[in-house]
Amino acid sequence: MQTWTQVYDPLGNLWLSSLVAALPIIFFFLALTVFKMKGHVAGTVTVVIALLVAVLFYHMPVTTALAAVGDGFCFGLWPIAWIIIAAVFLYKLTVKTGQFEIIRSSIVSVTEDQRLQMLLIGFSFGAFLEGAAGFGAPVAITSALLVGMGFEPIYAAGLCLIANTAPVAFGAMGIPILVGAQVAGVDAFRMGAEAGRVLAVLTLLVPFWVIFIMDGWKGVKETWPAVLVAAVTFDVGQLLASNYIGFELPAILGSIFSLIGTAIFLKFWKPKNIFRFKHSKAAGENKTYTGGQIFMAWSPYIILTLSVVLWNLPFFKVLFAKGGALYETTITFAVPYLDKMVLKAPPIAKVLTAYPASFSLNLVSATGTAILVAAVVSMMVVRAKVSMGVSTFFEVLNDLKKPIWTIGSVVAFAYVCNYSGLSSTLALMFAESGSAFTFFSPVLGWVGVFLTGSDTSANALFCALQGATAQQIGVSDILLVAANTTGGTIGKMISPQSIAVACAAVGMVGRESELFKFTLKSSLFFVIIVGILTTIQGYLLPGTIP
Structure with a gap:
């Protein structure tokens, strides 16, 4: 088969081409916010629209476009859906064995206030899981909890997002920073340090914002x-790690500081009024459990933490690399009709490059x-029956x-956008904004x-373009490459993939539109803030860039 070269301006006018490229995205927004379609229906129709745009306007070969759909759908099943299945399975085991009631009681013993429980579980513990594992596991586990x-x-799903x-x-031991730096050809440590500085502002704001959504100014x-x-304890850990240790540990160190610091503080301070959702179990109904019972109840999540950390340690990963003892457990193959059949072209790539x-x-x-x-280990520890498992x-x-x-x-939709060049068209449109691109730089990562x-x-897609645009408009490439990843963090809460994962974890199947509307305003608000911060750094405070 012949290769196909991506075309980024199929209509000869970048604005018109961008409008066409945005059609599947616009539909998805409308499907969830206006038409209130169920997630699986909205996702399926969006894939069809993306396919039609790719084939009819971008002249992508039909076989290649369908191969992209298949590749994306399979990646959605493995490893992403696999994470959700395992996470929900672990949670249901704790419920069926009665351990979750003890977990609930132990958290209430630290604080009966559900606003502060959200801080401990959704913010601090979720950040630890993000730093150790990523890829949907944090939101799935914490929202179910x-x-x-x-x-x-x-509220559980939306606030955790x-x-x-x-x-x-x-997340995932700093993989987004590493990939972004490699693609853009910049120093990963400096990129991580800059991301840490910008996210320090967001980190101070996010916990207050979450509480505001739950219970207003009161x-x-x-x-x-x-x-x-x-917020401050997380910031201290994140800034120390990102600016002095490395980009692998900021989320983990920040979350540990935050968990320990907040739990200790709550032993000495209580809010004047206790907030609880109307239908939730009253604090006074809690039983008293021994330290051994509490440890046993939490053991599945302690084992989970140890397991995901082990899976991400370098010595363990080496086992699966070529020549490693467990290399044969990974089955890898080139995707027919897609592997190296698509060529990236300038200005997205410096030269024609096989995708x-x-x-x-x-x-x-x-x-x-x-x-x-x-x-499985937890089943043995809590002595659950195999048949029940x-x-x-x-x-x-x-x-x-x-x-x-x-x-x-939704992952299939993403793959069609990437391989057809739809996403690159939108990136080039943002790059056309000239000196205003410092504001749109995080928006590009968000998209x-x-x-x-x-x-x-997102970093693999756009960081090279971010670096090249920085040179054209005369600002730091570290600034804009980092802005791609900081803007991207905000896009995660509205990503169709994230929405689907969160809905699956909390039993909101078919209600994806509600969750999307819940997180959309927050996402827009935060990305505007990061755009302003990036612009201020680029033109007024360049000395604050590593």
Whole structure:
């Protein structure tokens, strides 16, 4: 078969081409906000629209376009949907074995206030999981935990998505920073340091914003000392790691500081009024449990933490590399009709570059497998029956049929956009804004994560363009390459992939439109703030850039 070269301005006018490229995105927005379609329906129709645009306007070969759909759908199933299946399975095990009631009680013993429980679980613990694993696991696990604590599903899912903003740039041991720096040809440490400085502002704001959404200004006034402790301790850890240690640890160090600092503070300080959702179990109904019972109840999540950290340690990853003892457990193959059949062209690439496409069925090294191993070990620790575990696992598979399809379809949509060049057309339109690009630079990362569901993927797509544009308008390339990843962290909360994952975790299947509307305003607000910060740094405070 002949290769096909991407065309970024198929209509001869970049604005018109951008409008056509945006059609599937516009439809998806409208499908969720206006038409209120169920996620799996909206995702499927969006894929069809993206395919039509790619084939009819960009003249992408039909076989190549369909191969992109297939590759994306399979990636949505593995490893992404696999993470959700394993995470929900672990949560359901704790419920069915009665351990979750003890977990709930132990958290209430630290604070009965559900606003502060959100800080501990959604913000601090979620950030730790993001730093260690990423790829949807943090929101799936924390939102399920909070639903069990009595949170309304829409609040549990939506607030966890918003709270997850702070650590995404440094998620999965700093992979987004590493990829962005490699693509743009900049120093990864400096890029991570700049991202840490910008995100320090967001980190101070996000916890207060989450409390404001839950309980308005009244809630902020009543809880601000604890919120400040959670935010500042996270900031200290994140800034120390990103500016003095390395880009792999900011989310992990920040979250540990925040968890410990906030928990200790709450032992000595309580809010004047206790906030709880109306239907949640009253604090007075809690039983008293021994330290051993509490440890046993938390053991599945302790094992989970150890498991995902182990899976991401360098020595463990080497086992799956070529020549490693477990290399054969990963089945990798080139995607037919797609691998190196698409050529990236200037200005997206410096020269014509073949776009690789391979699929890896990493049966053991996948994060979902780490979570499943934690669940199986936990069954042994809490002495759960094998028959109960097996029946629960198949129950989860049945419950997640529609969410799995939704995840597959939205990732397929992302792959069509990337391989056809639709996403690159939108990137070039932003780059045409000249000196105003410092404001739109994080917006580009925001769009990239909306399209791909991944800060890593958005950096792989757009960081080279960010670096090149920086040179053209005379600002630091470190600034704009980092802005791509900081803007991307904000896009995560509205990404169709993230929305589908969160809905699956809290039992909101078919209500994706509600969750999308819940997070959209926050996402727009934050990306505007980062755009302003980037512009101020670029033109007024260049000395603050590493």
